[in-house]
Amino acid sequence: MNGLTLTLRSAPDCELNACQLGGDRLWGDAGRPADPDDIRRWKLPILGGHHSLTLGDCFTVAPGSAGRVVIEGDLSRFHGLAGDWRQGELVIDGDVGDGFCSAMTGGVVSLRGSARTGACRELRGGSVHITGNVGDDLGGPLLGRRSGMRGGSVLVNGDAGQFAGYRLRRGTLIILGDCGESIGCDLVAGTLLVGGRAAGHVAPGMRRGTIFLGSGGKISPLRFTAPETASLGIAKLIANSLPPEAAAIAESLRGTLRRQLGDVTAGGMGEIWHSPHGN
Template sequence: MGALTFTLKAPPAVRVDLAPLTPEKLAGLKPREIAKWPLVGGRDGLTVGDLFTVRAGDAETIVIDGGSLLFDSVGAGMGGGAIRVVGDVGARAGAGMRGGRLDVEGSAGPWLAAGLTEGRVSVAGDAAERAGGALPGRMAGMAGGILTIGGTAGPRCGDRMRRGLIVAGACGPEAGSRMIAGTILATRFGADAGVLMKRGTLIAGALDAPPLPTFVSCGEHDLQVLPMLAAWVATLGLAAPPAVPRRVLRLQGDMAALGLGEILLAA
């Protein structure tokens, strides 16, 4: 049996919360039952059948054929299985995921994979602000798992991140802000990378602006962990993964916070 498939009938006119469409919630249901499910969207609300044609399949794998930046919370909270989106997704995609895999063939809105604890989130295009970060009112961002972004991650990627790996083509300003732990790998970081980070590691070929004055140079190093990281990243199947430098300039900081984090730049 193939995947349970949702084919978009027409682009949505309002923001729609698609959090109910996860493998564990849809297991054992028939298409006609799923089509009647209510969705939060607009003033009057919608049903799944208003937006999608539902084709029967194994709910362990879900395909959303037709995306939109107005589709929020795709895969949020899922604990297993797989979701593939042919198109874009909106805010909070993969937020709070506890397992499984979410693959987005387009771009994503803000708070992508916010609070991810296990599993993998992959976006082929760009991501808006605070990918892998903390949702409003939460004290921590990503706490595990893997987030890959083929394009550019917006401002504050990895904000309050405390565990896990983020791999991005590039990151905007303030990547790793208030970071507690974890690793972010990109080709380059924007201005104010690592601002107020306590611990954790940022790795890139270059910075788009001079490092913050609260980061201290510790000289150049050949770190044995970097070839191992490069070998692991190669297994992720990315189309154009960022290069992991073999020799790096190590900057320690942010000394305005705990000061045990580091930025590793290609030497």
């Protein structure tokens, strides 16, 4: 047996801490999946309660395709899924709760659904693809911490909530849809690409790093320099590195961009690029 498939029996009636389904616990020694009997005994604490369910209470555990863990079902009440994910491929078919892929360090995670608040917080490596939408605080810091995402790449096909890329420090965050307010707030470095429109003010407190806005956003003239037209080699390199889903962004990056620097009120020299054709 080289892989695992976990299928949700029925949606739980309580919120669960699903951190057990993270790290490299699902992969036992020598990269083989853990013993299904052990997995069934793992505990999923009930959030706000004193009890736990076992994983076997919630899921059927069966062998799966090689090198891959598949979790199926509506997991929107499972929080912390794929937290600290370190290796191998994880495919989740269904929506997930808060804190999805937090502090992930490696491997490839694919979510065919949407994630709630705090997805990819303090991501440090690996690659995440979310086909649906994500809630607030995408790629931000873990609670009580200073740095947001510090590596890896995240692709969101849908929309993102507020504060996407808050304190982003390294790595690439791609949102093909629209974003809520204050994206790139206090952004330290790294790359945040938005295919759609950003609501509210963009990037207050930005220090360094790069934000691309496909369809514009509100950029404070007090915080950012006046737009200058530029054709940047680095933008072409970024375009070449993007996945096929982000073809529209790549096309814009290969052309002439308008560029603004800031947040000057925070002593920042980050850059916001937008297409001359954006609003």
